[in-house]
Amino acid sequence: DRPVTEAPAPDAAEAKACDTASVQALGLADVKLPALPAVAPGRFADQLQTWPRQALALAALGCTGWSMRLAIADLMSANLTTVKADAGSLRRAFQVLARRQFWIEQKVTVAGVHKPDLAEADDTTLILVRLAPLGQEVLRACGIAPVPSEWDLLLASHGGAAQTAHAGLVCAFTYHARLRGWATAVCPPADGPSQPDVLLRRDGADLCVEVEGESGEAERRMVKWQRQIERQGRVAVAAVTAEMRLRLVAEAQAAGAEHGLATDLQTLFDTQKSRGPLWATEW
Numbered sequence: 178d179r180p181v182t183e184a185p186a187p188d189a190a191e192a193k194a195c196d197t198a199s200v201q202a203l204g205l206a207d208v209k210l211p212a213l214p215a216v217a218p219g220r221f222a223d224q225l226q227t228w229p230r231q232a233l234a235l236a237a238l239g240c241t242g243w244s245m246r247l248a249i250a251d252l253m254s255a256n257l258t259t260v261k262a263d264a265g266s267l268r269r270a271f272q273v274l275a276r277r278q279f280w281i282e283q284k285v286t287v288a289g290v291h292k293p294d295l296a297e298a299d300d301t302t303l304i305l306v307r308l309a310p311l312g313q314e315v316l317r318a319c320g321i322a323p324v325p326s327e328w329d330l331l332l333a334s335h336g337g338a339a340q341t342a343h344a345g346l347v348c349a350f351t352y353h354a355r356l357r358g359w360a361t362a363v364c365p366p367a368d369g370p371s372q373p374d375v376l377l378r379r380d381g382a383d384l385c386v387e388v389e390g391e392s393g394e395a396e397r398r399m400v401k402w403q404r405q406i407e408r409q410g411r412v413a414v415a416a417v418t419a420e421m422r423l424r425l426v427a428e429a430q431a432a433g434a435e436h437g438l439a440t441d442l443q444t445l446f447d448t449q450k451s452r453g454p455l456w457a458t459e460w
Contacts, residue, residue, distance in 0.1 A: 202378040203241055204360035210236050210256060211321060218318035224277050225315070230270040232319070233257070235279060238308055239316045239323030242330075245348040246271065246282065246304040248355075271306075279312035285345030289418045293447045301446065303345050327351065327363045334364040334372060346442065347374050347388045350415045353445040357455045367408070375415075384438075386413040391421050395428060402432035412437035419444060422457065436460065 213236060217228040225231045230253070237243075237252040250262040250271075260266065275282040283305050290301040307326040308316075316323045325333075331344040351361040354377055365376040365385065373385035385408060387401050405412045412434040416422035422441040429437055438456045445455070 198383075200362050200365045200376055200383075202360035202362040202376055202383075203243075203355075204358070204378075205355050207360060208241055208252060210240055210252070214319055218315065221315055221318070225273075225279075227266075227270055227273070230266060231274060231279070232315075234267075234270055234274060235308070235312050235316055236319075236321060238280065238306060238326065239312070239321055242324045242326045243348075243352070243355075244305045244307055244326045244328035244344070245352045246306045248348075248352050249306060274312070277311075278309050279315060280306050281309050282306050283341060285342055287345060287349065287417065287442060289421075290443045290446060293449070303349055305341070305345060305348060330364045343388070343390060343392075346390055346415075346417065349442055350386070350388050350445070351375055353442070353449065354455055356449065357452055359455065373405075373408075377413075384413050385409060386415055388415045389421070389425055390417055391425070398425070398428060399432045402429040402434055406432070406434055410436065412439075414439050416441040417443065419457070426458065426460065430460070 210233070213229075213232045216222065217225040217232070222228075233253050233256060234249055237249045241248075241252070243249065243252075247262065250267050253267055254260055254262040254264075271282070274280045285303045285305055287301045287303060291298045292301065305328050307328040308323055313323050327348050328344050331340065331347055335343060347363055351363060354361050354375070358379060360378040362376040362378075363374065365373055367373055367385070374388040375386040377384045377386055385405065387405065389398065402412050412429040414422075414425050414429065414437070416425050416439065419441050422439050426437065426439050436459075438459050440455055440457045444453070444457045447453075
């Protein structure tokens with residue numbers, strides 16, 4: 178393996194192999210939130226008393242489907258311009274939406290990933306969000322048809338609530354990919370028994386990625402690597418830690434992957450501020 182300073186775009190063969198042209202992938206530059214009513218729809222007015230912030234949060238989630246709550250906070254901050262993503266006012270708006278069941282929140286601990294430069298710190302905790310039926314009603318009353326969230330899609334495709342920990346890994350990866358210039362979509366349709374976790378798109382080319390917590394059997398992952406090779410000519414994998422990344426690269430090479438890209442969440446968190454490359458290694 179060698180470090181990657183400029184992540185290569187997938188070639189034409191990969192784009193053809195993935196056959197994902199019909200999949201809608203969103204990047205940061207693609208998001209244009211619609212205009213929202215000045216006041217909450219009548220029957221929700223008593224429950225949404227700080228309407229502009231709460232409406233913006235629901236619209237950000239309903240229009241993008243991005244399930245890492247930090248992604249919603251970032252979008253709100255960009256639209257409000259004078260409010261930081263970690264502002265208490267945003268956090269309070271989120272708490273009301275969860276408490277009054279407009280959206281659903283769940284904390285997910287990413288074991289082995291720590292805050293940058295603090296190897297002895299506690300494991301990183303993410304918060305996932307998805308719209309509850311009441312939140313969907315609010316958006317429809319505003320003329321917005323909400324899209325399924327990343328978390329919804331992952332729950333439907335990957336075995337329900339037992340896979341919430343894996344959903345956290347996937348949503349963390351897509352968040353970091355968007356920060357680095359990729360458009361993302363989760364659970365893109367694909368033929369065969371092995372379904373990709375994530376579709377990345379940039380400059381008109383697609384790449385399917387497996388996000389691995391190393392929780393399953395090596396034989397099952399071997400099938401994933403082989404399917405990736407068949408689809409796009411190389412493996413693309415996101416692990417949790419650098420050590421896990423090295424093990425998964427070795428597995429993929431043993432499965433016959435002559436070419437591939439690999440990264441890990443710890444490295445992505447460490448290089449978040451500097452917007453370091455998405456891929457830590459290639460071969």
